[in-house]
Amino acid sequence: MDINPVGILLVKSDSKGHRLLFRYPFVSKSEAETGKKYVRQTPYSLHITEDPLYQTNSMKNNGSELTEFSDDLLSTLFAVKSKFYGHKFELKVNNMRFVGHPANIQQYSGSNSKKKPDGPSSILIHFVFVLKASADYSVVKSYYELSKRLGIAIKHEEKRCGYFGKEMKMMMEAHDLDSTKLDEGNDNDQSSFDTILNRCSLARNMKFIYENLCSSGIVHFRLNNWIEVSFCLTQKAHSVHIPNFSIGPEEIDKCLQNLKPYHGILLLEDILTLLNSLPPDSSPSLTRFLKVYSPLKNFQMISADSDLTIAQVYNIIGHFLNWGYAMVIYPLCESNIYVIAPGAVISSDSSLKEKFNAKFPGYNLLELMHEFSLPSTMLHKLNPLTHSEEQAVLVQMVAWMLRHRLLMQLHTYVYFMPTKKGMMHFEEIPNISHSRYQSMNANFGQNGSDGDSYSLKAPSDSDLSSVVSEDFVKSPMTTFQTELNSWLNMSLVDEGDKIDEFVIEEDFISGLSEDEKGALLKIPATSSPEDFHLLIRLLKQGYLQGTSHLEEIMYLENIRRSQLVQLIEKFQDILVTCECEDPAVSIFYPNDN
């Protein structure tokens, strides 16, 4: 993966010309030039035999060095025309990619200037990140964002106290001194960049940025000890925990959209470390969130305990995910089924094993992994004689293994397949209510479901599961009314009024084919009204089409696991169950396909 930067450059251009002020990493003069070697981009690319007729002076950079680019050349390339100011600038030369945000700042001559103040002069400053050409687009975009932020910070500091002017002067002096020394012939080993690094705080900041991007992906410092610059390279932040694994911000956004209030998070960092690393001006909701956090709680519980709205909780989670501090899980509980994740590292002499030993002395990681080779619940691992202490350790070990993506949770999905033909054609399933997400959204405070907005939304939602049955198309009811009806029905069920419910059931059954009806009515449990009502209720909500796992059904319908499991057992001839991972959280697992 090509997430790490190859280098960072700073170029200025003003009325006195352009100059590469600083680059990091730089090569000291004494270091020899690296040998030129031709590297093919892929094993399938043609090896171009060079013809002396076509003389080449191409820079055969090997993708990790920037030595072939002279300072002068770099400064010409990135001292861009004014037309580019404030736009994304991206240049690719062979297998190097350069990305930056050229920013224009007004220079205010410092108060100690002896010259007459002649108004602010305009300077172009351009922080350029050098990446490998194969870097992913989202990585490039993140670096662009950082370049932009640096530009803004510099602009602010320049306006406040002429910071950039001073730094630039120091850098220029060092460069000039170097070139005069060169003219005089007494060349020393120390390059001007070394001098700059010693003297200028901006250069030290750039070094800091580069090193942090390479190590953790998180950059946090105060420019000129004043303005805070804070940036996270999401792709890198997650690879710190799992080597060679990256999640982009786009994927996280997608994941956030699929999260439900029954999900929970697992922090990847120690909670105290996190609390201490928060800047003093951070939002108090963050602290509140962290104080009530537990991997056993779902978002709704966290929201209730911390007195934050669920929308706020989602926002905080978004931050944690982007900064690589957390992953989404279904809250830990005894009935969760876990199995070894397909990407898990199994090795008898891995550092992971030692890390585990240090944390849980007396336990063997591989043995534990062996125990989870077959899908099993924590309940299986416990017996009535287990001490509560041991139980706590087991929970911690499972959390640890989840954090290191050694374990993965399996969920049970249910499909209603009454006949050999498989599932009823999903369009035929009379599904009068898909209000469940709507109502959830209303709870989040994201959008209210007033009649108008809903009927506008209805057509776009009417893909897969939510197609209104023919019965309802025939009736003059609008979608909104059916919506309302279903809610009414549901509340009626709660009140124990069975009449309307019965009508709906009749409706549903009349929608089935003869074979399907036969298969359904053959089941002895059909005669028990309670079981039958529950089955029809679940069918109507579209839960038995493999989209909702048991936990989701439990949450949305507010029923107990035992009830649901019993129901599935009773109707096992027409229901097919399968166990697999929840796709909503699968982005947190390395995928080798």
Added chain:
Amino acid sequence: MLRPSRFYEGCGRDGPIRCIFLCEFHPTAGPKIVCQVPEDYMSKDDFESVSVYIIPKAQLFKNVITITVFGFKILGFPTRIDDKVYARNAYCFNLCFVFDAWARSVHYENIVKKLTDFLMSLEITCRFISQLANNKSNGTQLVTMLNQVMNDLNTHKYCVLSGPKVITHLKVVQIRPDPPPISDCEVPVLLDSKESFHSDRWDLTTMQILPYINGVNHVKKISAMAGVNNNLVKSCLQNLVYYGVVCMIPIFLYSSMYAVTPKLRKLAVDKKLQEECILALTRTGKESAQIRDIFCMYSNMKSGVTMKDLCIRFNPLQLNIDERSLVEFGILEGFIRRIHEYPVNLETSMMNDVPYSQYLTGEYSTDSICCMNEISLKQLHDSIESYPNIVFICK
């Protein structure tokens, strides 16, 4: 509601070539466009702002340069011919392709290079491009050529270009990630029928191993049967995987286990896929298998349940399901994935007394241990069974 455009920077899609232009360094006027198709795609203003990157400093000549700005992506390969006949003793030119900023352009790099070489030979042999201004017929010929390149590459991804005395072939070759290394115990499966395989397009070694690719033989066996060196077989197969001709699947054993992936849901709802599936795994000469039986068999696959267990439970023979095809189809469509077993010795200190101890580190699956040592799974189980410290981890 406005739908977000499918084309945005980073969407990873290919886009058409929007424009091809040729520019040169004029001894007095500096960088200028001498010819472009379609005309006036690049305005003079836009060109001037990027000309630094199109006719760059001397060090950057003969380098592929792509600049993305203002919604354009310009791909060029600046070239210089040193010769005394030119003013300033050199002639600099650059043939550039222009794309939309969202389009991927890496796979056009070699085409730009090749086309540049083509123009260079024309220039060296008959001063074709440096004399464009004085020679009207050359000008129209170049416009026709560039138009041809643009249209052919956009529609056919292929172009044969002939100029005076020179001919060149251009082809857009997709750059894909390298396929993973092939292991001995994997089985190659042809994704299309053998008949659609153009024998003239492949190398001799590939042709030699092709008859043995039947979805049953594993790599090591193919190598032995075809009498081709194992590593050669692997690189041939890797090449075939790269071009999407074959797919590698794990070897089929009745002792192997599989697990369901979320993709299985597709089979429940997609009628077309169901038909394909029934067609693929009904036993020959029997009545069509039923989708619920197929789905049930898939959904019961999990760690701990071997194919043997599954067959005993469902009796696929009676259901007209061919279990081998069931697994193959499932793997290819991604409904299921193979669960491998990794034997691990928990007691690392007594490594040496145990048979195959060097393989018991957790890095080798039972498949690969058996394949490397040419033993059966049963033999492996028998020989390590008596050691309580050896456990199996499945993933």
